[in-house]
Amino acid sequence: MTSEVLRADIGLIQRIIPHRYPFLLVDRVEDIVGTQSARGIKNVTMNEPHFQGHFPGKPIMPGVTIVEAMAQTAAVMVGVALDMADKELLVYFMAIEKCKFRRMVIPGDVLEMQLTTLRGKPGAKVWRFGGVATVEGEMACEVEFTAMMDLPKDAAE
Numbered sequence: 753m754t755s756e757v758l759r760a761d762i763g764l765i766q767r768i769i770p771h772r773y774p775f776l777l778v779d780r781v782e783d784i785v786g787t788q789s790a791r792g793i794k795n796v797t798m799n800e801p802h803f804q805g806h807f808p809g810k811p812i813m814p815g816v817t818i819v820e821a822m823a824q825t826a827a828v829m830v831g832v833a834l835d836m837a838d839k840e841l842l843v844y845f846m847a848i849e850k851c852k853f854r855r856m857v858i859p860g861d862v863l864e865m866q867l868t869t870l871r872g873k874p875g876a877k878v879w880r881f882g883g884v885a886t887v888e889g890e891m892a893c894e895v896e897f898t899a900m901m902d903l904p905k906d907a908a909e
Contacts, residue, residue: 758784760828767838768831769824774801777821778828778865787833789868792825798859813857818893819848822883826867830901834874839903846878847898855892863887870896877901 760768760781771777780793796813803811827843830836857863865885872879877900885893 757832758782760784760832764832764837765824765828768836768841769827770840770842771824775820776824777817778824781825781828781832784829784832787830787869787872787874789866790825790829790832792821792828792865792867794821794863794865796857796859796861796863800859803859811859813861813863815851815853815893818853818857818863818885819851819883819895819897821863822865822867822881822885822893822895823897823899825865826869826879826881826883826897826899827901829867830869830872830879836903842902844900844902845897846900849896849898851893851895853893855887855890857885857887857892861887863892 762779777794778792779795782791784790802814806812806814831841863885865883867881867883870880870882879901880898882896884891
C-alpha cells in the first residue's frame with residue numbers, strides 16, 4: 753500500500769482506470785487519505801460531446817455524468833491506495849441511492865467531488881461510497897453508491 757501518494761494526475765488516473773475520452777470524467781484526484789477519502793477535480797469544458805445535445809443553446813452537464821465522475825474519483829482513490837496502477841482494475845456500479853441534484857453544472861465550472869468510503873477494505877470486492885459534488889462551494893449533487901471492484905486474479909497477488 754502506498755501512503756506517500758496523496759494525489760493522482762491524469763497520467764496516473766489513466767494507469768488505474770480504463771476510461772478514456774469521451775468518458776474519462778475526472779482530471780485530477782487530490783487529498784487522498786488511503787481508502788477513506790479523496791477529492792476529485794473535473795474541469796467542465798464546452799467541447800465535451802454531451803453538450804451538443806444536452807441542451808442546445810443551454811449546455812448543462814448531465815446528472816448521470818456527474819455521478820459517473822464521482823464513481824471514477826472513488827475508483828482512483830482505491831486504486832492509488834491499493835497500488836493498482838497498470839493492473840487492469842475494473843469497477844462496476846451495483847447501486848446508486850440517495851441521489852439528489854441541487855445545482856446545474858455548466859461549461860466553465862470546476863466540479864469538486866468529495867468522496868468517502870462508507871464500506872470496503874483491501875481485499876473486498878464490494879465497496880460503498882458517499883459523495884458530494886460542488887461548484888464554488890455550492891452543492892451540485894449528493895449520492896451514495898455501491899460498486900464492485902474487479903481485478904484479474906494475478907493482480908491481487
